[in-house]
Amino acid sequence: MPTLTREAIELPASPAAAASPRERYLLGCVLALTALVYSPALRFAFVLDDSWQLVSNQLIQSWRFVPGYFAGHVWQHLGAGVPANYYRPLNFLWFRINDALFGLAPAGWHAAAVLLHVLVTFLAYQVARRVTGRPLVAATTALVFGIHPMRHEVVGWISGTTESFWSVFFFAAFLAYLQWREKKNAIWMIGSCALYAVALFSKESAILLPLVVLAHTWLYDTRTATAAPAAPSRLWEAAKPAMAFLPVAAAYLLVRQSVLHGFSHPKVAVPWSTLLLSLPSVALFYVRQWLLPDGMSAFYAVSLQPRFTAAHVLLPLLLLVLAALALGLWLIRGKLSSREVAFSVAWMVAGLLPAFDLGVFPEGNIVHDRYFYLPSFGAALLVALALDKLSQDVPLFGFPRRWLVATAALVAFLSYATANATKYWVSSYAVFDHASLFAPQDPILRNDFSITLVLLGHESYERGDWLAAEGFFQRAQQINPAAADNYLQLGMVDMHTGRPKQAEANLRAGIELRPDVPMYHFVLGIALAQQNNCAAARAEFAEVLALNPDFTAARKEMDDCQLAAPSDPPRASTKRMASRSDTSGRSGSSGATAPVDAKLR
Numbered sequence: 001m002p003t004l005t006r007e008a009i010e011l012p013a014s015p016a017a018a019a020s021p022r023e024r025y026l027l028g029c030v031l032a033l034t035a036l037v038y039s040p041a042l043r044f045a046f047v048l049d050d051s052w053q054l055v056s057n058q059l060i061q062s063w064r065f066v067p068g069y070f071a072g073h074v075w076q077h078l079g080a081g082v083p084a085n086y087y088r089p090l091n092f093l094w095f096r097i098n099d100a101l102f103g104l105a106p107a108g109w110h111a112a113a114v115l116l117h118v119l120v121t122f123l124a125y126q127v128a129r130r131v132t133g134r135p136l137v138a139a140t141t142a143l144v145f146g147i148h149p150m151r152h153e154v155v156g157w158i159s160g161t162t163e164s165f166w167s168v169f170f171f172a173a174f175l176a177y178l179q180w181r182e183k184k185n186a187i188w189m190i191g192s193c194a195l196y197a198v199a200l201f202s203k204e205s206a207i208l209l210p211l212v213v214l215a216h217t218w219l220y221d222t223r224t225a226t227a228a229p230a231a232p233s234r235l236w237e238a239a240k241p242a243m244a245f246l247p248v249a250a251a252y253l254l255v256r257q258s259v260l261h262g263f264s265h266p267k268v269a270v271p272w273s274t275l276l277l278s279l280p281s282v283a284l285f286y287v288r289q290w291l292l293p294d295g296m297s298a299f300y301a302v303s304l305q306p307r308f309t310a311a312h313v314l315l316p317l318l319l320l321v322l323a324a325l326a327l328g329l330w331l332i333r334g335k336l337s338s339r340e341v342a343f344s345v346a347w348m349v350a351g352l353l354p355a356f357d358l359g360v361f362p363e364g365n366i367v368h369d370r371y372f373y374l375p376s377f378g379a380a381l382l383v384a385l386a387l388d389k390l391s392q393d394v395p396l397f398g399f400p401r402r403w404l405v406a407t408a409a410l411v412a413f414l415s416y417a418t419a420n421a422t423k424y425w426v427s428s429y430a431v432f433d434h435a436s437l438f439a440p441q442d443p444i445l446r447n448d449f450s451i452t453l454v455l456l457g458h459e460s461y462e463r464g465d466w467l468a469a470e471g472f473f474q475r476a477q478q479i480n481p482a483a484a485d486n487y488l489q490l491g492m493v494d495m496h497t498g499r500p501k502q503a504e505a506n507l508r509a510g511i512e513l514r515p516d517v518p519m520y521h522f523v524l525g526i527a528l529a530q531q532n533n534c535a536a537a538r539a540e541f542a543e544v545l546a547l548n549p550d551f552t553a554a555r556k557e558m559d560d561c562q563l564a565a566p567s568d569p570p571r572a573s574t575k576r577m578a579s580r581s582d583t584s585g586r587s588g589s590s591g592a593t594a595p596v597d598a599k600l601r
Helices: 006-010 021-043 050-055 063-069 089-102 106-132 135-147 149-156 158-183 186-200 204-220 232-243 246-260 272-291 310-332 338-356 376-388 401-426 428-435 443-463 466-479 484-496 500-513 518-530 534-547 552-563 574-584 595-600
Strands: none
Touching: 021 106, 021 135, 021 149, 021 401, 050 089, 050 158, 063 089, 089 106, 089 158, 106 135, 106 149, 106 158, 106 338, 106 376, 135 149, 135 376, 135 401, 149 158, 149 401, 158 186, 158 204, 158 232, 186 204, 186 246, 204 232, 204 246, 204 338, 272 310, 272 338, 338 376, 376 401, 401 428, 428 443, 443 466, 443 484, 466 484, 484 500, 484 518, 500 518, 518 534, 518 552, 534 552
């Protein structure tokens, strides 16, 4: 293995110095490890939003729809009534490219997601290298950024690639700005503004790039750093480069306003008092997830705080203050570069600001690990700066010994945590089943998990696996007891397994919730007929006809039950019921035994 000397690792001639072969080798190892850690995602399926955002979205299945991406919002294919908060035409185009390359083969989409994350990790290295001028710090930054388990949503979930996609252009725009600072060539600033526009049309969070540029100029411009800290002239000089991006931002906002008919459409009204009281717990969530990544999920039980409480407001605030004080004390002792630390914090804060607009998120769904994707570059740089203090040591395998031991231990821990966090994205069922441990009362989770269980139950029902179908339907009923459909599905399974009395109980429970659905009364009539209770069965068939006179199957079953002798076995059966249910007057039937299931959705 090549030996990385102190000069090659820590003391380049300048931040923009050409990379040595040893440095390229180190970067290659970091990128390879990043790809390896997330390679299990290649066997994952389409999950969660993928089903209607990618699989069933006709707009990404043909190039002729591409111009329409710029005239509508992300969910335009679902209808005009869907809230329009997300204007991301270029992210839509990214999905179109994937569909053209891979069709409905999820392995290809996941491979693209992994490669996209590796690309962002490479760009993170380049930014850290340019900002610090130290290849070892840059490599550590990229390593922590690349393999941290908080990327589980972005890499394991295809729809989550929105974060990595826009981050590519955000990093690239910032690198072009850094090149402009060094070369003073206007073409680099023009390129930076163009990349900024691409990032904006990929996701609205990119709007804050000028704030990051302002912070960098304030901290690193030697012309302003020697002036009085609060001097208006220094602020003006630092703001000049950032102002170059403002026309691009203004043009984007005008287009967004025109397409969405407003900048934003909040899902919930969040008073300022609630917002301020909620910020400590939200901020602490991201700090905790980064420092203690032992429990990752697609959903978390973090909610808005309308009132002051010690547990959800005071305690998180105190912990955040203590963390800030600890960082400040370390700076005072001269352990870290104050300028680099300040830039890291500025990057984190600026990147997280959109995540603090809590009104645009569904109630009870205000935090996600993916929102910390780009902001975590600053956190990764802080970790790298801390580990860099261990680099003043004798070499071991070409690296400083203490640094190597500490980094190896960190890599082992993060790799294990990442493998554990990512594996749940293998299927929608696994995602919801795992998430239910973290946010069992989340309304979105409960609703979507219930739907997923019902779909799995239908698949088992079609295969004739009654035991598996019953298990899925029972759990769906436990999660969402107000869903009448679940009782119908359980009743169908009961009838197939020779339990008509239990079927009757489930069907009556469903009818109590939805007495106006003809199919529920029809199936109950079949169950009663199986018990030779023709009088009650005929009453249910009569109710079906009262609700839907065109339900001819119900009239036939009524006649059959009337003609049957009391000692005769009932002529109705679940198989006959399934085959005749096509005449119920409801749309969506398919298959031999699934028509009832299909008609319920």
